[in-house]
Amino acid sequence: MRRSRRMAAAMSALAIAAGGLVSAAVIGVGPARADHCDPAEATASPSATQQNQRQNDQQQNDQQDADQNQQTDQPQDQQQQAPDQQQDADQQAPEQQEEAPQGGGAAILDPAQSPEPEESATTQSRRSRPRPSNSPSPSQSQTQAPDEDPTAEPSQSASPTGSASASPSATATGGEEEECADLGPFPEDFVDIRQVAPRQLDARAGRNGSRGTFVSQCGTNRNGHNNPDNFIVAPGVSNGAHHLHDYVGNVSTDAFSTDESLAAADTTCRQGDKSTYFWPVIRDRKVDANNNDPDGNVGQVLRARSATLQFRGNAASRVVAMPRFIRIITGDAKAATNGGANARAGWSCTGFQNRISPDKYTLCPRGSQLLRILDFPSCWDGQNTDSANHRTHVVFPGQNGACPQGTKAIPALRMTLAYTVPQGASFAVDAFPEQKHNPVTDHADFANVMPDRLMRTVVDCINRGRRC
Incomplete structure (x- = not known):
């Protein structure tokens, strides 16, 4: 016993x-x-x-x-x-x-008494970089941030509907989940397209409105023209955007572009359109790529499957020619911290174009592609090709589609970019690190370098109600 x-x-x-x-x-x-x-x-x-x-x-x-x-x-x-x-x-x-x-x-x-886990060289390099903060990096403070309105007062809101909060601190595990959560985006930044309410995208054209359209065919950047510059709001500053841009049209566009260099360059567009069109790239976050990026833009770049650059009319009046070399921006690359005053993001899916989300990435059903719909302001002050904040010389029409008094309607550019993305919440737009890839920060830029003859064709098509 x-x-x-x-x-x-x-x-x-x-x-x-x-x-x-x-x-x-x-x-x-x-x-x-x-x-x-x-x-x-x-x-x-x-x-x-x-x-x-x-x-x-x-x-x-x-x-x-x-x-x-x-x-x-x-x-x-x-x-x-x-x-x-x-x-x-x-x-x-x-x-x-x-x-x-x-x-x-x-x-x-x-x-x-468990020791800290050994980390690979890639993981160590990722974690050795400075964490994103809610204040711009030194390089951003020395120059104006791309697409940011310098006259706007930054709000305390981290998103149009959310409140500001400090960066998440690592838990006791110190795992990669916390690192990813610190980069963004977050699960709440995504929405099923079928949960987005339908709405009318355009104001109804009146008797004096201009109903025609003109499409400039410039491709989808198959030549791989990418850089993190923005010559409009950060001229002469390499990596002034702190995120990668896709370019179509003018093949020379970079931080040091001028009217003269743009006019002398070649283009990917048809009919001699040397304009430059650019936007931040979208990345597949399921792919382990670009891990050492100091601004947190990780993942594999996804090129748009189609890029439609359409110039449209005005609901209340005819349009006039826009001046050559005019610079126009849409959206706010820092809308997550600035607030939504200048935000113009538009996320949708093919087959659901009447459902557009302004502040969430849309999750599309199988067979449907992700859409980015980016509308540009189109009411020109009649004098300037740029302004201090890159906004006041060209503003948006009112809710009825009419331009404010003292401005003239010019052809309104609409970019529609279609992407095949991985299923689920596994993609993100490139952004400034402190914006945490918030979808509300989507934006785009345009500089008109059309020959005067081509611009006259655009205006004629729009005012005569033709589709060109």
């Missing part, structure tokens, strides 16, 4: 030791995740992650208390034999630790 009790005590001690090993393996570092920061995997907010960790810690503490109570309830002779068996188990534990797979980390009985 006494021998049986000793055997039972030994088995109990081994079970306790094994339980500790299993618990340590469970809470140890799991296999390294791909470094692509897929928004679809960020299903819980940082606060929820911390709460789950606290629950796991509590469950482990409860299990340890139960094990201790079990030892206390054992007969005294079993308790006396248990230390000897425990010592044997402790001597066996290091051998099991050495045999643990590298991906699962070392199994250590005391979770509080």
